[in-house]
Amino acid sequence: MRIALVSDCYLPRLGGIELQVHDLAVQLVGAGHDVTVFTTTDGSSAAGVVRLPAVAGVPLTVERLRAELPRYDVVHCHTSLFSPLGWQAARLVDGAILTLHSLPSSSTPWPVGRIDRYVGSVRWTAVSSVVADVLRRLLPRRQVDVLHNGVDPAMWSRPRRPDHPLTIVSTMRLARRKRPAALLGTLRQIxxxxxxxxxxxxxxxxxxxxxxxxxxxxxxxxDWVELPGRLTRFEIRELYAEADVYLAPAELESFGVAALEARCAGLPVVAMASGGVGEFIRPGIEGYLVNGDREMATTVAALLADPATMSRLQRHNRTTEPEMTWERVVRQHLAMYRTQYARRLIRVA
Known part of the structure; x- marks a missing residue:
């Protein structure tokens, strides 16, 4: 199939959407498909990537999208709460797939009704059931399906290094939405x-x-907390090999790719119950889901004081694959792609 992936955010910028769209493209190409990524993120030229000019994230023109996107069998737009490129691409192509990668806040108005009317005939999807449920409430007349993010468990598998102090890790963009300041408060309590x-x-x-x-x-x-800045995936993998538990403090975590990677590395994950991490973390099996910072601190402290339970969780996570392996996720995506392509052919006929 000829597949267009559209994302306002892409490499070399680093983040959940950026890496997932890149990895999805790589996996689809590996499965024998022709994939092009359209983005407004600046960067060097690369095969299979079309970078469109924009000001403050808003595309200067849609003429190239208008000319090229209809040539693809499937157009899959990856969006957050503000994605002008993704919305415009979805509007231009009948039957485009639009995946929401962010979890809207109930306290902050988000004009999804206007977005829905603007994009027109799209198939709404979300990266987790939590995000899908919010969209279903906001768009009661729309069908909303789940297209999970993916992970390569083997990439995160490393022998554990036992000689280290009890180590807590977290990986995130240091931005307000991810709650890094709250994490430091939780560490103080621990x-x-x-x-x-x-x-x-x-x-x-x-x-x-x-x-x-x-x-x-x-x-x-x-002084016992380290801030190494941005690390490569390989550096993070080495860090996880000498860590004991992973914390995910964000309350609006749509999915939690970093937490999923840590879980594949064998770390118990302690995360907020309000987000999408519950898609792959079951309390007492892969980690724990909590309802606030104080509960996160007491849960982690109790886990660190219980080597038997911590070892059991670590062993389970190291030896049990999550559902969201790339093999399964690509199969899930291609099933939807083929359905949308068939519907487009019927409408054209």
Whole structure:
């Protein structure tokens, strides 16, 4: 099939959507399909990537999209809460697939009704059941399906290195929505709950607009917390091999690719129950889901004090694949692609 993936956000910018769209393209090409990514993210030229000019994320023109997208069998638009390119592409192609990668907040108005009228005849999908449920409530007349993000479990499998202090890790963009400041508060509480004689280490991987504020906070009595900045996937994998538990503090986590990768590396995941991490974390099996920062701190402290339970969770995560392997996820995507392509042919005929 000829497949167009449209995403406002793409490499070299790093983030969940950016990496997932890139990985999906690689997997589809590996399965024998012709894939082109359309984006407004600046970067060097690359085969299979079309970079369109934009100002403040808004495309300057849609003429190239108008000319090229109808030539593809399937157009799959990957969007967040603000995705001008994805919305315009979906509007231009009858039967496009539109996947929402973000979890809307109930406290912040999001004009999804206007977006729905603008994009027209699309097939709405979401990266998790949590996001899909929100869309179904906001768009009661629309069918909303789930197209999960994917992971390669083998890539994250590394022998554990046993000689290390009890280590807590988290990987995120250091932006307000991911709640990095709340994470530091949770780490302070964990340190207070764990006996002083027990050596602790915490590593918060990532960069973003909150980097300086995070560094300033760490300098005020959190000398056991490390902020290495942005790391490659291979560096993160090595870090996970000498870690014990992964924290996901975001309350609006649409899916949680970083948490899924940590789970594949064998780490128990403690995450907020309000987001999409529950798609692959079952309480007491792969980790725990909590309802607030204090509960996260007490849950982690109790886990660190219980080596038998921690070892059981780690062993399960190392030896049990999640449902969201790329093999399954690509199969799921292609089934929807073929359905949409067949519907387009019927409408044309």
């Amino acid at each position: 340190r207070e709950l764990v006996p002083p004689a027990v050596e602790l280490r915490a590593v918060v991987v990532g960069s973003g607009p909150r980097t300086r504020a995070m560094a300033a906070e760490v300098s005020r009595g959190l």
